[in-house]
Amino acid sequence: MPTTSALPTLIVTRPQPQADEWVDRLAALGCPAVALPLLVIEPQPAFAPAVRQAWATLATRRLVMFVSPNAVLQFFAQAPVGSRWPATTQAAATGPGTVAALRAQGLDAAQVLSPRPDSAQFDAETLWQQQLAAIDWPGRQALIVRGEDGRDWLASTLRAAGARVDLLAAYRRIAPAWDDAQLALLARIEADPARHAWQFSSSEAVRHLAAWIARQARPQPGLLATTALATHPRIAETARAAGWSQVIEVTPDAAQMLARLRQMPFPD
Template structure:
């Protein structure tokens, strides 16, 4: 029997959602974008981001929490300003590394977890690339949204670094327009033919909040399996009502291999 892929619903913010859809479709899996986070540039943040560019050479490390953090930061680079050779850029995952490379940074300037790491997060970045360095008296800048986890900032400060946090954008929930509502209706009607790709606990909570606010139950949305790219995200999905949750790495090929093995599992164990 030939294998039929479920449609993978990519919930990442744009422009990453469309890029992931293209990648998955190229690998043979139907996919559709339903961003559950929206990245909003904020005029109030521009002066601070522009000013940070002028003092980059004073920093030993600038850490970007996401591809959008890199995109928003580089969008405010003053004309003629270049990344200093003595400053490292850090990223927790391959998507952010790719965004930094697209901005012209050399691979040698970027610190990130190994491509075959079990997890792509701040803890792995620290353990693999930062923990064995001397941070006493070093200046570090963490570029992120309005808020976020403070684990890496606290850890670097405990190691003696001077850490500043820079808000470069704001994250908000989706607008729930006609296109997204139509897609939700299709998923509700045929959950077995769809699967969620969750790359953010915040995105999971946005969808769960929408479901809870509806006058009628939407069990099909929770019945579609969920692929979570980090254990914390998987834990959030389960807490919000998803029962079929698979921990995966944020690599398209490996993700699809896990999804196929998972979908075929019951079929393989059933009587011929």
Template sequence: MTPAAALPTVLVTRPQPQADDWVARLQALGAPAQALPLMRIVRREGFDAAVRAAWSDLARHRLVMFVSPNAVLAFFAGRPEGAAWPAQTLAGATGPGTIAALRAQGVEARSIAAPPEDAASFDAESLWRHALAGLDWSGQLVLIVRGEDGRDWLAATLRQAGARVDCLAAYARAEPAWTAAECAALAAVGRDPAAHVWLFSSSQCIAHLLAAPLEAGATSALRRVPALATHPRIAETARAAGFAAVVPVRPDPLEVRQALDPSQEPQA
């Protein structure tokens, strides 16, 4: 196996606390990794009252869809004491991270609607195709817990199928604070592009990176760092932004580890 020291350091750009979790999982697989979040999650004003109202009406919903682990954390932070997830309400998730967040909150696996582990992609289209399309949505209530903005594809698809869909904005996505330490970390990456690889899980993280307050020429160096992208749309964004080497991967630490050295098996 290629020694970990010979592998590039994976720069995990997810917001915290997911970034630290990914770093730990990658390191356990023998991959050097560093948290370099390119997005902050900011709780929205007024969300607490909205989530309390949603919990009081939860059992009437056929589906509550969570777009990310952060949506799960925000929603369950407002759970009334002693409240359990209603057995007849599905908890929707597009990928493994959100599934894990729901399970950590006590939602049973049988209540979670999600693409299978071996799905070709983890997104709203895959969730619909694998878990939701075969259900009767006529007159059913659906709540989508998401960021301040987001894709409307699933909401539109469910409405076309007859569901009554509401969206609840749990948080806003903000750029990093760009502290001196964060800017120094980016500058260090730019000085040695070949020793690093980006792991992009959001197109917005790419935009934040390119808008970082760095010295002239520094952004060009950061574009020379190879990039792994967890969705084809993110890969397209990275290529359009000028990243020369972009490889799509599924959002799975094992696949990320294998992408660093495809000829070798990762550590057990």
């Protein structure tokens, strides 16, 4: 088993500021990590009126579902002055990072519905099964806060249960434009894939990297040879389809990621 100093460097691909937060969390556990976001969160001024209107109607909602920490940040950043989260409205999240973002905004634990910490998966299906399916939905209102687009499974499921569901775009996700330092990091990964590993937390992020690789004048086999840790089976499937052969499924937990890295063969 490799020592901590011999561990591969984990490339954290989440959007900022979550990427730097994950790097710090991993470093505190003794795991070498570096941020290379594969998604950029871009606020859109055109979305602001709809977000402000959503704040005005929060008290009429049984539930507000946030798809990511950035959905929380963008929604609360555009709150009208003096707005407060209503006591009768519950928030929902699929992952611990989004739960933490909601708690940081002042919501208490009883106001936030999410999969149990010991869940095998952190996704909309698990949230539905564990927290939402038992609610009497006919006539109740729900709001899903997300980017410009996204997966509609939960909205469709809520509607089938009788809820009235609105989708709110609070930001836009775009591909990154890397600076010289980030391009140099990619070159180091390409040159020595065994000493690096990807952390993939989004299928869209995987596709952005795969598209960048496809645009390069020279082949980049090292980037695809690098082991990938995927935080959901759908993300793992996307990575394999894009050309990664070494894909390991993990939960979005820093300690588990470190444990999996320690199990990887690593050159001296």
